[in-house]
Amino acid sequence: MTRLIECVPNFSEGRRADVIAAIRGAIAAIDRTAVLDVSSDPSHNRTVITFVASADTVLDAAFAGIAKARDLIDLTKHSGEHPRMGAADVVPFVPLEGSTMDDCVALARALGERVGRELEIPVYLYERAASRPDRVNLADVRRGEFEGVRDAIATDPARAPDFGPPRVHPTAGAVAIGARPFLVAYNVYLGDKVNLPVARKVAKAVRASSGGLPHVKGLGLEVDGQAQVSMNLVDIDQTPMHRAFDAVKREAEASGVAPTWSEIVGLVPERALFDAAVRHLQLDRFTADQVLERKVRAAASQWAEHGRGESLSSFVASVASSTPTPGGGSVVAHVGALAAALAQMVAGLTIGKKKYAAVESEMRGITERAAALGRRLAQLVQADATAYGAVSAAYKMPKEPGDAAAARERAIASALIGAAEVPLETARLCGEVVELAAAVAARGNTNAVSDAGVAALLADAACRGAAYNVRINVAALPDRAAGAHLAAEAQRITGETTQRVARVVELVEREIGR
Numbered sequence: 001m002t003r004l005i006e007c008v009p010n011f012s013e014g015r016r017a018d019v020i021a022a023i024r025g026a027i028a029a030i031d032r033t034a035v036l037d038v039s040s041d042p043s044h045n046r047t048v049i050t051f052v053a054s055a056d057t058v059l060d061a062a063f064a065g066i067a068k069a070r071d072l073i074d075l076t077k078h079s080g081e082h083p084r085m086g087a088a089d090v091v092p093f094v095p096l097e098g099s100t101m102d103d104c105v106a107l108a109r110a111l112g113e114r115v116g117r118e119l120e121i122p123v124y125l126y127e128r129a130a131s132r133p134d135r136v137n138l139a140d141v142r143r144g145e146f147e148g149v150r151d152a153i154a155t156d157p158a159r160a161p162d163f164g165p166p167r168v169h170p171t172a173g174a175v176a177i178g179a180r181p182f183l184v185a186y187n188v189y190l191g192d193k194v195n196l197p198v199a200r201k202v203a204k205a206v207r208a209s210s211g212g213l214p215h216v217k218g219l220g221l222e223v224d225g226q227a228q229v230s231m232n233l234v235d236i237d238q239t240p241m242h243r244a245f246d247a248v249k250r251e252a253e254a255s256g257v258a259p260t261w262s263e264i265v266g267l268v269p270e271r272a273l274f275d276a277a278v279r280h281l282q283l284d285r286f287t288a289d290q291v292l293e294r295k296v297r298a299a300a301s302q303w304a305e306h307g308r309g310e311s312l313s314s315f316v317a318s319v320a321s322s323t324p325t326p327g328g329g330s331v332v333a334h335v336g337a338l339a340a341a342l343a344q345m346v347a348g349l350t351i352g353k354k355k356y357a358a359v360e361s362e363m364r365g366i367t368e369r370a371a372a373l374g375r376r377l378a379q380l381v382q383a384d385a386t387a388y389g390a391v392s393a394a395y396k397m398p399k400e401p402g403d404a405a406a407a408r409e410r411a412i413a414s415a416l417i418g419a420a421e422v423p424l425e426t427a428r429l430c431g432e433v434v435e436l437a438a439a440v441a442a443r444g445n446t447n448a449v450s451d452a453g454v455a456a457l458l459a460d461a462a463c464r465g466a467a468y469n470v471r472i473n474v475a476a477l478p479d480r481a482a483g484a485h486l487a488a489e490a491q492r493i494t495g496e497t498t499q500r501v502a503r504v505v506e507l508v509e510r511e512i513g514r
Contacts, residue, residue, distance in 0.1 A: 039266045
């Protein structure tokens, strides 16, 4: 069995997209490494990258990310709400399938030695990998942040690193490397920044170090003009998300303040959300087996094992094969579904942000509409292949005698009309996706405007490709006039879509060029 390790490095950069992309790319370039999530916060000026790799390659991937951060991040010019002492600030290993905490401790120590030796960055081991009791808690390790560590590391024996030189790297600072169970980064907002004193009071009340909730670390911060209680839930079996929220709510209301919303940073185990739902809804005898998507995934897995289901990689392989289906019509429907998903993502990234409160209702509507478009376009992937099958079957009908030939010609015409109608629907839906992309590009989260641009470009390409399929099927009709209205409709849709895409491109270029 492959031993899988999760690594969740935190980097002191949340504003420069090119730097974040370079660090992510350095990690993803390592063999047998999958980047699962990249979460950036401009106010914190911090990015959390979650990746999974085999135990044999995870150390190389983590080292690549630390090295790239050292080259691109200068802490002497860094400011943000979140405490930090390094360009690569915290690098924890988390055991997953086939691995143990002992594996992660060994990896943390091996990585620390290599970082100290090759990158000349001082390393502090923390949590389960800590070399001494006073370094188990990350807050103790990072106390004083970059500036404090810089001033004390050479003179205070308590601040001597576990690996590396007895001085901070001039621009990359120091790094904490450790091993820990799965951690959930969970933030609760308490309204306007005027409530920051309350947020700080609440954070002190709920964190474990002040006698609050077990295995909870908390800070009161100002983020995007709002008061935030920022928490790390180090052991969600001991303190689940709903218990943390209830405690924050109770403490805040004691000061006359109510929570406005909350967020999860990075990934979260599904059981954490199930536990919260069970608690809130007071469900009795609920089990995870009652979740529809779990049953669907299990069924799809069984189909795939018997050759009746298809992953993305197998779909790509099917397209590349010498068989005529899935062909261009299926591909453009799939691309259109991806475009709809991107538009939905940008709308989702806009919802809940105070800056975009005026368009929240519109964005919620867009997420619903984009999801519906994506579902239908996904259905058209198979519908196009089925329509081609009907055309192929019609051409194989007997040509003699005369009445059989006439029946064959009628069947061919009917099948070709059907084969033109499917991509025409695809083109029409892709045009609608472009409308959504234009809306999120104009009024959505500007941090994701490039994603809105990609959605528009993909949908435009899919629309044009679908129109090709309409026209080629109409051209094959015995009587082209019977399908002329379909070809004309496809031409009209692509013309309108091209105009909308030009507007989206203009919006994206203007925002990127600022």
